Amino acid sequence: MSTNLExxxxxxxxxxxxxxxxxxTKAGAEAANYPFCTIEPNVGVVEVPDNRIQVLTDMYHPxxxxxxxxxxxxxxxLVAGASKGEGLGNKFLSHIRETDAIAEVVRCFEDSNITHxxxxxxxxxxxxxxxxxxxxxxxxxxxxxxxxxxxxxQCGDKTAKAEYDVLKKVLACLENGEPARKAGLTKDELPQxxxxxxxxxxxxxxxxxxxxxxxxxxxxxxxxQALRAFAEKEGSEVVAVSAKIEAEIAELPDDEAQVFLEExxxxxxxxxxxxxxxxxxxxxxxxxxxxxxxxxxWTIVKGTKAQKAAGKIHTDIERGxxxxxxxxxxxxxxxxSEQAAKEKGLVRLEGKDYVMQDGDVTYFRFNV
Numbered sequence: 001m002s003t004n005l006e007x008x009x010x011x012x013x014x015x016x017x018x019x020x021x022x023x024x025t026k027a028g029a030e031a032a033n034y035p036f037c038t039i040e041p042n043v044g045v046v047e048v049p050d051n052r053i054q055v056l057t058d059m060y061h062p063x064x065x066x067x068x069x070x071x072x073x074x075x076x077x078l079v080a081g082a083s084k085g086e087g088l089g090n091k092f093l094s095h096i097r098e099t100d101a102i103a104e105v106v107r108c109f110e111d112s113n114i115t116h117x118x119x120x121x122x123x124x125x126x127x128x129x130x131x132x133x134x135x136x137x138x139x140x141x142x143x144x145x146x147x148x149x150x151x152x153x154q155c156g157d158k159t160a161k162a163e164y165d166v167l168k169k170v171l172a173c174l175e176n177g178e179p180a181r182k183a184g185l186t187k188d189e190l191p192q193x194x195x196x197x198x199x200x201x202x203x204x205x206x207x208x209x210x211x212x213x214x215x216x217x218x219x220x221x222x223x224x225q226a227l228r229a230f231a232e233k234e235g236s237e238v239v240a241v242s243a244k245i246e247a248e249i250a251e252l253p254d255d256e257a258q259v260f261l262e263e264x265x266x267x268x269x270x271x272x273x274x275x276x277x278x279x280x281x282x283x284x285x286x287x288x289x290x291x292x293x294x295x296x297x298w299t300i301v302k303g304t305k306a307q308k309a310a311g312k313i314h315t316d317i318e319r320g321x322x323x324x325x326x327x328x329x330x331x332x333x334x335x336x337s338e339q340a341a342k343e344k345g346l347v348r349l350e351g352k353d354y355v356m357q358d359g360d361v362t363y364f365r366f367n368v
Contacts, residue, residue, distance in 0.1 A: 005048075005299060006071040007205075007278055008096040011105035012126050014114055016209040016243035018042075020105060021074040023246035024271040042074040048279075048286070048297065049272040052329055052359065056288060056295045059337070068286050068297040070275055073099055097197040101282055102204045103274065104130060108223035108240075109211040123227040127206065131179065134199040139174045141196055142167055166192040174200065179234075203281045206231050207274065208240040215242040216265035239277045241270030285358035288329065289313065290338075300356060307352035310364045320368035324350045329359035 011017040025044020048068040057065045075095050096102060106123045146167040153164035166189045173183040179200030185193070193201065208224045218224045218240030231238045249257045249269055261269060279285075283302040287309060288295065298312050306326075311318030327338065327347045335341040338361075356362075 004045075004069050004071055005101075005275075005278060005282065005284060006073065006099045007101050007103050008073045008075055008099035009103050009105060009207075010075050010096060010130060012107070012129065015105050015107035015126070016109075017105040018074060019247055020207065020209065020241065020243035020270075021072060023243060023250040024274070025072055026250050044072045044074070045069050046072065046271065046275075048275055048299070049268075050286060050297060052286075052288070053295060053297050055333060056290050056329075056361070059332075060290050060292065060295050062291065062295045063293050064295075066294065066296040068299045070278070072103075096199055096202075099202065101278060102134075102199070102202050103207055103278070104204060105207045105209055105243075106227055108208045108218075108221055108227065109214070109242075111211075121223060123208070123223050124230045127227070127230060131200070132177065135174050135177060135179060138180055138196075138198045138200050139171065141198065142171050142174065142193075145196060146171065163192045170198070179204075181235075204234075204236050205274070205277055205281055206236060206238045208238055209243050210240055212242050212244050215240070215245050237277050237281060239270070239273050241273065243270075246270045285356070287356050287358070287360040287362055289363065290361050291363075302358075304356050305352060306350055306354040306356060306362075306364075309356045309362070310366065313364065316368045317364050317366045320366035321352055322365040322367055324354060325363040325365065326350050326354070326360050328357065329361055332361050 009017055009021055021042065021044060025042075025046050046069060048070055050067065053065060053067050073095060104127065106126055107121060108123055110121055146164060149160045149164055149167075152160040166185065169185070169189070170180050170183050170193060173180060180193075180198045181201055181203070206227055208218060208221075208227050210218045210221055210224060214221050214224075219228075221240075224238070224240055228238045245264065245266075246269065249260060252260060257269070261267075284299055285302050286297045286299055288297055290296075298309070300309050300312060306324040307318055307321040310321050310324070325347060326349075327341045331344075331346040332338065332341050335344060335346065338347070341347050
């Protein structure tokens with residue numbers, strides 16, 4: 001995974017996908033009521049909502065502050081037959097291959113003024129259309145690889161045989177209409193298909209796009225209920241948002257946006273919910289570096305060790321790693337300053353095998 005989280009936003013035409021993308025990234029992709037309005041993928045970069053970075057900025061008064069960011073890639077509305085080139089087909093499936101996760105926008109609102117590509121609202125059917133296309137695209141990719149190494153595997157090459165067995169396992173799952181996530185691949189088997197960038201191996205998050213008047217209580221919407229029941233079976237999450245409300249929030253200054261959310265009975269913006277759910281789904285955490293020059297958030301996978309985390313900043317720091325000087329964010333804030341935390345013995349020296357924790361404020365000692 002790259003330093004920043006990257007999420008591909010997919011959905012059928014006219015489900016509110018580009019409206020949502022515009023709102024959360026303020027990127028201004030055209031959102032029109034007709035299929036294939038999005039021709040090239042639009043990319044928007046948004047800050048990861050994390051109050052801690054502002055608190056650290058107030059404490060250190062650095063020259064600059066760099067929050068963690070998430071890249072959203074808006075991909076054209078998929079349709080049945082996309083894997084075979086229908087609509088705008090494979091061109092867009094290739095754009096999703098580069099992302100860390102997929103967010104699938106599903107229409108859960110009724111509006112006679114906005115046509116639905118299938119003529120009615122049925123979130124589970126819509127999800128099935130898209131997931132089938134992703135499966136079909138993955139079958140093609142996996143089969144090509146399997147065909148290519150079959151002869152080598154048959155000649156007794158152990159490496160090729162091991163890979164071929166994994167590919168057959170994935171194919172059996174996909175041909176059964178199940179995503180590659182369900183193939184039950186072990187830690188040893190996953191690297192065999194890593195460079196295929198299989199779409200259905202990526203974690204998926206469903207975004208239920210609801211009407212404005214349902215945003216504060218989306219679970220009363222039968223379409224959302226049906227989508228949640230489907231996602232639960234698959235082991236996926238559903239985040240309910242109103243793209244229309246997000247679009248209105250995007251037009252407001254931060255303080256007014258907060259008041260607007262409170263008036264609607266919403267504890268947080270849909271973007272915050274979406275990024276938090278994505279972080280949880282991918283097992284991501286943030287650690288910080290802080291000083292007079294810069295306060296910065298760094299995104300890593302939960303369980304990353306200190307030396308590997310140092311490599312996020314620079315490969316030289318990872319290579320020449322000596323020790324990590326660490327204070328937990330909560331201890332630092334409770335003490336009021338780094339000096340006070342040191343005096344209380346709360347700044348620790350950790351070795352290369354220390355497992356980084358969310359909120360660690362870190363200084364890496366290294367020698368190259």
